[in-house]
Amino acid sequence: MPNAAYELTREFAEEMDKKDPLKGFRDQFFLPQKKGKTAIYFCGNSLGLQPRTVASYLDAELQKWADKGVDGHFEGEVPWVDARKPSKPQLARLLGAAPDEVVAMNGLSVNLHLLLVSFYRPQGKRFKVLCEAGAFPSDQYVLESQVRYHGYQPDEALLEIAPRPGEHLLHTADILETIRHHKEELALVMLPGVQYYTGQCFDMAAISREARLYGIPVGVDLAHAIGNVPLSLHDWEVDFATWCSYKYLNAGPGNVSGIFVHRKHGKDPGIPRFAGWWGHLEEKRFAMEKGFIPMSGADGWLLSNDPVFGLAALQASLDIFEAAGMEKIRAKSELLTGYLEFVIRETIAARDVLEIITPSKPTDRGCQLSLLVHKGGKTLVDTWTKNGLVADWRNPNVVRLAPVPLYNSFQDVYAFGEILSESLKH
Structure with missing residues (x-):
């Protein structure tokens, strides 16, 4: 209208x-x-x-805990060992991804650190990260500490792109030109889907397409984008993304985050990562053996048991999104x-x-x-x-x-x- x-x-x-x-x-x-x-x-x-339904979703898990104790991990309609699984197809639809490319886990900053272990791999003169000036502090601090961990100073390793003088917003053309100009120095492009301060939605398809021309990985913080704007992460060939669930996803304060890892990476068991028990090959998880074998897809980045109550609250909201469309x-x-x-x-x-x-x-x-x-x-x-x-x-x-x-x-x-x-x- x-x-x-x-x-x-x-x-x-x-x-x-x-x-x-x-x-x-x-x-x-x-x-x-x-x-x-x-x-x-x-x-x-x-x-x-x-959502008004959150209490009933949580009550069902509380009652299961009361009735079954530890057996709740393996009994019931959704055993707790599978607690994350119902949300995967619904999150995938919101993200424009395949279910194996997404999983709910941890918090946003934790997930961003874990993903940067895999996707920020500086080598030689390629060590810089392109990000927006005035990024949300979570992203600023994560990036600062990551580049320091690799032996660089933030002032030299973080390439912050700012609006033109007298303006508040970034031009897509300026972002693309910055990628082209610094293509030999960039080890990563890390931007938000929607900028928290201005509310600007970035052209993630164009940015990812430009970065791919030079072999530069692209990560996206979707805290203000998921459940808010249309996303097609798989088709855009974004390499990785993470988000929180307590803003537009209505899952409750501080609730579980999630990650997207493009299938081309999720099927690569050799990609560097920090490993955890819950990310180990599912059919061999309880063999309790040495030697980490990652699950295929985003689940291979899991560390710990699924947060059952947090996922229950998230599921209440995801079911509303599913009904609304x-x-x-x-x-x-x-x-x-x-x-x-x-x-x-x-x-x-x-x-x-x-x-x-x-x-x-x-x-x-x-x-x-x-x-x-x-x-x-x-x-x-x-x-x-x-x-x-x-x-x-x-x-x-x-x-x-x-x-x-x-x-x-x-x-x-x-x-x-x-x-x-x-x-x-x-």
């Missing part, structure tokens, strides 16, 4: 919600309350809301985020109070708008919070708004417009 078709009226928002094919999914989540009213929760890019989720996301952009621009009019720094083109963003607050700063955002908004403030002067299509509505967006309008009067 083009902006010209949007209307800044309550009636329009109500009509859009009536026509929304996903409107019933809002009722499948617990919605936070503020001062006795349902909050406008635009913070799913930081922590997704709890990523195609419908994305379609609503584009409409809803477009409406939020429209409401903000119409409300602020010519006032130089704030600036949207997220791309306006739907294919270049997910369901997030980052607002650079020129006047009022956090005081202005605190006013929004007092009036029922839950959003995410990032120093020094950016607030991130994420209208998540599974549980946010067009009326939420309109209500935020009213809060914004009232705050501008003061």
